[in-house]
Amino acid sequence: MSSRYVIEVGNRHIKDVNEEIQAAAKAHHSLLVRNTLSRHNLGIGLPKGVDVAFEGSVGYYCGGLNTGAIVTVEDDAGWGTGEGMDAGHITIGGYAGMSAGAAMRGGTIHVRGDAGPRIGVAMKGGNIIVEGKIGSQAGFMAHAGKIIALGGAGASCADALWQGEVWVAGEIESLGVDAVVKEPTAEQVAEVDAILEPLGLVDSARNWRRIVSGQRLWYFESRDANAWLMI
Amino acid sequence: MADDLNGTYHYPFPEAPEELVKFGDGAIEGRPAGVPSSYDEGGSLRWTPEAISEVHALAQLGRYQVRGYNTFNKRFPTFDDLTFVPATMTRLPLEGYRESCDTTTILGGGRGLVEKPLELKIPIYIASMSFGALSANAKEALGHGASKVGTMTCTGEGGMLEEERAASNKLVYQMSPARYGLDLDHLRRADALEIVVGQGAKPGTGGLLLGMKVSPRVSQMRTLPEGVDQRSTVRHPDWLGADDLAIKVEELRIATNYQVPIFLKMGATRPRYDVAIAAKVGVDVVVVDGAEGGTGASPELLLNHTGIPTISAIRAAREALDECGMSGKVSLVAAGGIRSGVDVAKCLALGADAVMIGNAAMIALGCNSPRYLDDYKKLGTSPGACHHCHTGMCPVGVATQTPELTARMDVAAGAERVARYLTAMTMEVTALAKACGKSNVHNLDMEDLRALSFEASAFTGVKMAGIDRAYGW
Numbered sequence A: 001m002s003s004r005y006v007i008e009v010g011n012r013h014i015k016d017v018n019e020e021i022q023a024a025a026k027a028h029h030s031l032l033v034r035n036t037l038s039r040h041n042l043g044i045g046l047p048k049g050v051d052v053a054f055e056g057s058v059g060y061y062c063g064g065l066n067t068g069a070i071v072t073v074e075d076d077a078g079w080g081t082g083e084g085m086d087a088g089h090i091t092i093g094g095y096a097g098m099s100a101g102a103a104m105r106g107g108t109i110h111v112r113g114d115a116g117p118r119i120g121v122a123m124k125g126g127n128i129i130v131e132g133k134i135g136s137q138a139g140f141m142a143h144a145g146k147i148i149a150l151g152g153a154g155a156s157c158a159d160a161l162w163q164g165e166v167w168v169a170g171e172i173e174s175l176g177v178d179a180v181v182k183e184p185t186a187e188q189v190a191e192v193d194a195i196l197e198p199l200g201l202v203d204s205a206r207n208w209r210r211i212v213s214g215q216r217l218w219y220f221e222s223r224d225a226n227a228w229l230m231i
Numbered sequence B: 001m002a003d004d005l006n007g008t009y010h011y012p013f014p015e016a017p018e019e020l021v022k023f024g025d026g027a028i029e030g031r032p033a034g035v036p037s038s039y040d041e042g043g044s045l046r047w048t049p050e051a052i053s054e055v056h057a058l059a060q061l062g063r064y065q066v067r068g069y070n071t072f073n074k075r076f077p078t079f080d081d082l083t084f085v086p087a088t089m090t091r092l093p094l095e096g097y098r099e100s101c102d103t104t105t106i107l108g109g110g111r112g113l114v115e116k117p118l119e120l121k122i123p124i125y126i127a128s129m130s131f132g133a134l135s136a137n138a139k140e141a142l143g144h145g146a147s148k149v150g151t152m153t154c155t156g157e158g159g160m161l162e163e164e165r166a167a168s169n170k171l172v173y174q175m176s177p178a179r180y181g182l183d184l185d186h187l188r189r190a191d192a193l194e195i196v197v198g199q200g201a202k203p204g205t206g207g208l209l210l211g212m213k214v215s216p217r218v219s220q221m222r223t224l225p226e227g228v229d230q231r232s233t234v235r236h237p238d239w240l241g242a243d244d245l246a247i248k249v250e251e252l253r254i255a256t257n258y259q260v261p262i263f264l265k266m267g268a269t270r271p272r273y274d275v276a277i278a279a280k281v282g283v284d285v286v287v288v289d290g291a292e293g294g295t296g297a298s299p300e301l302l303l304n305h306t307g308i309p310t311i312s313a314i315r316a317a318r319e320a321l322d323e324c325g326m327s328g329k330v331s332l333v334a335a336g337g338i339r340s341g342v343d344v345a346k347c348l349a350l351g352a353d354a355v356m357i358g359n360a361a362m363i364a365l366g367c368n369s370p371r372y373l374d375d376y377k378k379l380g381t382s383p384g385a386c387h388h389c390h391t392g393m394c395p396v397g398v399a400t401q402t403p404e405l406t407a408r409m410d411v412a413a414g415a416e417r418v419a420r421y422l423t424a425m426t427m428e429v430t431a432l433a434k435a436c437g438k439s440n441v442h443n444l445d446m447e448d449l450r451a452l453s454f455e456a457s458a459f460t461g462v463k464m465a466g467i468d469r470a471y472g473w
């Protein structure tokens, strides 16, 4: 830990901070970013093989477009944490703002506190684990991947899903359009437990609700296709 | 009183029998012969045969209709409502065949923020049309055709197709709200990024790709189940308003290491405000797509009844940039219904820095060409009238994912047609520019135009022909 390369953020131009992070990631395995002041766009497009810890809280898009780095945020994170990430692991110590994991394709996001609305919106893969509650419209139009909430879920949970899944252990305020609750099979629970296991979060007493698409919207437009041939 | 009129005159012959006055000899019983009959023809301007069949369609389907192509609304003022007024006594023309006229077009360099602004040889490039809406062969042909004449193409929302990347010397990578196939590597291999807020054909709604076109390859690129109707999200997943977008733009600049310009594409609705906001969030290029813009599939009502005409949108956009001091810093690209170099020249004169063509490029590839007539017939249409891109059964292989049909889209021939079409369009632009005395196509301006209709003048501020005054408000 003591050999960590330290980067100070403060009031520096965010472009310079990111350049320093990218350059340091080439030479060091472990970076500590200090004095973050909740600045936006910290650690964009991080490479594989580096471990970056952000002290305090961060603003929007921290760890966005991550391609394999291990990222830790000590406190809270703003909107779009880990958006578009392809690989890697992001841990938020506190609260994650709106749209964490938006359009992510792979990797893991782990939020220790609660998460804001639209977590995992349009995600294409990977896993999001939230120890607290997830906000409204969680998993909106998620194509693939899993959102796992150990707490409850806000309104319109799992709205208009493709093949993504939302797992909720606590109360669900309301389900979104075309969302259906399915009883998980033992194998499906085992799969989720395998995701939770490395985080030390397995608890066999949980009453899981697995929410998937009802597929009513999947063929909404083309069901009258023959009629259109004559338009 | 009219009744009195008949009272006093007496014919010098017996009164004609009523039967003959009413053309009754040989006429259909009970119908006045020869009277122009509203019974036969109809004539309600409201309840036209089209409006009636629309009601019948809705009454049978219980839902709106979906189709591709572009607006069928005939009441738009168009490019044809404007004419050029070339040099005469007040200015000198350039020699059309002998003197040169520069067509070089630089996009995205105005803010001085990025390392590699786009330098195109001509002011025209190929619009964002996705792989999915178009076949891979069509995308590849567009790429090669554009590369041959020194211009560029755009991925559209379906992600980066490797064939297209390889074929296109310059390629804009589009980030739509759905973020299909979004990949940092693709961002970094692009020559520009484009954030899509909307499109002219159907502003305020997301992309639409019917199940017939969600082939295995399309489904894999978009992470969708095969054969589903892909109705894309319209709101971006990780920003909502302008303040957030400004941060997003910074993120994309960092991700691409401040190398390439960032575009923002919008459907033309309130360009005076929307373009000013786009300039404010920090993008390098604003693309304004008018209501005549095309699409692969859309609810028909949106095509016909949303958005504003391209000619009006360009003026509003240019004035917005002028008013906030961003002309020169932010480039303006216009699109929507551009068919020829004449239309391009009019866009430039109205204030665009470049234009983008979609439908026109598809037609150059072979859309609506008179071949495979039986297949047009199966669609209930004919060459010249086809607008069936939504069905995935494109007879010429442009807008389909069916292998037997895509094979009809010959990449080499399509590329050459696109290259020739772009060349011809550019010649048309320079011919007009030189006649107007301009040695650079970007020097065309409002004074080179006159309006042929009140609407065109009122919508654009171009002076009315002859009277030389813009329609006054």
Ligand code: SF4
Pocket: B068, B069, B362, B366, B367, B368, B369, B386, B387, B388, B389, B390, B393, B394, B395, B396, B397, B398, B399
């Ligand atoms: S020919 Fe093909 S591309 Fe052209 S309108 Fe018909 S379906 Fe669309």
